[in-house]
Amino acid sequence: MNVIPSRRAAGVTYAIRYVERFAQARRAAGKDILNLNIGDPAKYDFDVPAHLKTAVKKALNDKNYYSPSAGLDEARDAVAKHHGVSMQDVFITGGVTEAIQIILNVLLNPQDAVMLPKPTYPLYTAQCMALGLKYVYYPTDDQWQPTVHTVPANAKALVVINPNNPTGAVYSKKILKNIVNIAATNKFVLIADEIYDHMVFEEHTPLAKIVKDEVPLVTLNGLSKNFLAPGWRIGWMALKNMETGLLTDAIQNLLESKLCAPTPFQFAIKPALTGSQKHIPQMVRKLKKRRDYVYKRLNEIPGMSCTKPGGAFYAFPKIPAEDDYNFVRRLCEETGVLCVHGSGFGKPGHMRVVFLPQEKVLEEAMERIEGFVRNLKGR
Ligand SMILES: Cc1ncc(COP(=O)(O)O)c(C=O)c1O
Numbered sequence: 001m002n003v004i005p006s007r008r009a010a011g012v013t014y015a016i017r018y019v020e021r022f023a024q025a026r027r028a029a030g031k032d033i034l035n036l037n038i039g040d041p042a043k044y045d046f047d048v049p050a051h052l053k054t055a056v057k058k059a060l061n062d063k064n065y066y067s068p069s070a071g072l073d074e075a076r077d078a079v080a081k082h083h084g085v086s087m088q089d090v091f092i093t094g095g096v097t098e099a100i101q102i103i104l105n106v107l108l109n110p111q112d113a114v115m116l117p118k119p120t121y122p123l124y125t126a127q128c129m130a131l132g133l134k135y136v137y138y139p140t141d142d143q144w145q146p147t148v149h150t151v152p153a154n155a156k157a158l159v160v161i162n163p164n165n166p167t168g169a170v171y172s173k174k175i176l177k178n179i180v181n182i183a184a185t186n187k188f189v190l191i192a193d194e195i196y197d198h199m200v201f202e203e204h205t206p207l208a209k210i211v212k213d214e215v216p217l218v219t220l221n222g223l224s225k226n227f228l229a230p231g232w233r234i235g236w237m238a239l240k241n242m243e244t245g246l247l248t249d250a251i252q253n254l255l256e257s258k259l260c261a262p263t264p265f266q267f268a269i270k271p272a273l274t275g276s277q278k279h280i281p282q283m284v285r286k287l288k289k290r291r292d293y294v295y296k297r298l299n300e301i302p303g304m305s306c307t308k309p310g311g312a313f314y315a316f317p318k319i320p321a322e323d324d325y326n327f328v329r330r331l332c333e334e335t336g337v338l339c340v341h342g343s344g345f346g347k348p349g350h351m352r353v354v355f356l357p358q359e360k361v362l363e364e365a366m367e368r369i370e371g372f373v374r375n376l377k378g379r
Contacts, residue, residue, distance in 0.1 A: 011129040014122050015344020016352075022332040034365045036354045037338045039165065039313060041228045044356045046286075048229045049279045052268040056232070059264035067092075067263040069255040071236070075269035082273045083208060083219055083238040091251055092269070094261045096195050096220045096235035101127050103218050103237060104157075106250045107189055108133045112156035114191075117146055119316065119347035121165040121193070137346060143307055144169035144316070148182050157189040158182075160207055163196040166345045166352040167316040168291075168309020170202055176210045184214040192219045195235075198226040198280050200311035201288045208240055216241045223265075225312075226280070227272045232265040287313055287355070290362060294355040297366040301373050315353045316342070320373060324348050335368035 016037055023033045035043070042048070070076060071092025080087045093099040104114060104127055111134075116124050118137035128135045138148045138158070144167035146160070160179060162171045183190050192207035211217045222235030242248070291308075294315050298306040303320025319342075321327040328341040328351050342350030355362060 008130055008132050012126050013129075013344075014126045015340050016122065018344070019328065019332070019338060019340050022329045023336075023338050026333060026336055032336050033332070034337045034357070034361060034368070036357070036365055037340050037352075039225070039354055039356070040230050041225065041283075041313070041356055042230055045358055046228045046283060046356070048227065049272075049276065051271050051275050052223075052227060052229065055267045055271045056264050059267035063264055063267060065263060067260045067266055069258070069260050070252060071261060072263065072266045072269075075236075075266045078270040078273045079236050079238060083240075085238050085240055088244050088248065089239040089242070091237050091255060092261050092266055093222075093235045093237065093255070094258070095224060095230075095233045096193065096222045097123060097233075098258070098261070099220050099222075099235050099237040100124060100193070101131070102251060102254050103191060103220075104128065104133055105131055105254060106247060107157050109156075110134070111154055113152055113154045115148070115151070115155050115158040115188075116346075117159065117161060117164070119144075119166055119342065119345035119350070120159075121161055122344055122346075124159060125346070140167070140169070145171060145175050146179060148179055151182060151186045151188075155186060155188050157191055159191045159193060161193045162207070163194075163200055163204065163309075163311030164314075165196070165312055166314050166340070166342075166347075167307070168312045168314045169307070170200055170204050170310030173205050173210065176205060176207055180207070180210050180215060189216045189218065192217060194219060194221050195225050196312040197221065198277075199284065199287060199313065201284065201291060202310040204311060208238075211240060213241055218242075223268060223272060227268070228279070228283070229265075229268070232268065233262060234265050234269065235261075236269075290355040290357075290359065291315070293359060294353060294362055294366065297362075297370070298353065301366075301370045303373060309355075313354055313356045315355060316345075316347075316350050317353065318349060319351050320376065322349060324351055327351065331369065331372050335372050337365045337368050337372075 076090040079090045113134040217240040219238045224230035306317035324341040340352040
């Protein structure tokens with residue numbers, strides 16, 4: 001029997017993982033694939049800080065129970081102190097992914113819309129599809145800085161991803177202030193996804209520093225990037241300028257319907273936020289070297305141009321082809337370099353390149369991309 005999926009489910013796509021299909025035939029033929037598609041530092045030469053592993057290993061001895069749905073008190077307290085909010089305003093989730101799902105679900109009715117940057121991180125659009133919610137894009141300029149001019153009447157929330165995935169842009173204070181003013185005038189909630197906030201090569205300002213009491217703010221963060229533990233599935237949301245009441249009750253209810261985030265891994269949150277941070281400068285030094293190399297090489301390829309990523313580990317060059325999907329598919333099939341097409345982030349004519357791998361791999365990848373583009377021109 002051919003069972004038809006719901007329209008909601010059939011509309012969900014997540015390009016970052018979808019592109020693995022491009023690699024299947026080449027992998028099956030025993031040829032190599034250079035994965036520049038997934039932003040997973042733990043797949044490369046980055047490791048979870050030892051004191052976090054120790055905390056989790058200890059918890060695995062006798063802390064294997066369900067935690068409260070909002071998270072362990074010790075973890076909520078550490079996050080609350082870190083963000084300068086009260087413990088009642090903090091919820092621990094199964095990665096930032098679950099926090100995104102919950103906050104969109106809690107804030108939006110079907111007629112409402114969430115404003116997303118273009119290009120965007122496709123988890124937001126995927127979750128909107130899955131939940132049957134509307135989104136509208138706001139534009140960014142040629143440096144990928146947001147330029148929010150018009151606000152639809154049904155806007156209920158606006159997402160700021162800073163540092164940005166897929167562009168690596170870090171937003172200026174001026175831009176952030178402008179967004180806060182627009183949110184205050186139009187009365188919508190701001191959602192700040194700052195999961196890469198320690199992975200920066202220039203000054204980064206958390207949105208919570210700009211927001212005083214004029215708008216409600218939800219800050220999202222977690223252990224996946226800054227603390228190099230994406231497989232642990234630990235994230236959180238911290239609310240500012242929202243009274244405890246109907247909204248927090250709804251968040252609590254949704255979290256109860258998911259039981260809880262993995263308990264033993266929640267024991268890493270306090271040591272992450274209050275313990276040694278010495279892995280951060282080491283990590284940033286490594287990333288900056290790789291950023292510099294990839295930025296230079298991409299800009300040397302004829303027909304490609306790239307702005308300098310100020311944070312995270314992504315470059316988002318313009319490519320010499322209109323059909324970015326087929327460009328990325330053929331690049332993978334012919335050279336083994338797997339990137340993600342820009343249209344997967346809502347921005348055709350580009351592709352996203354992850355610069356997490358060691359220099360040797362990046363050099364090989366850049367050689368192959370360059371060869372592919374030169375060959376393309378000759379065809
Ligand atoms: C901007 C952004 N938000 C959220 C996530 C998902 O994070 P988590 O692993 O905490 O679910 C990612 C992962 O790449 C991301 O880039």
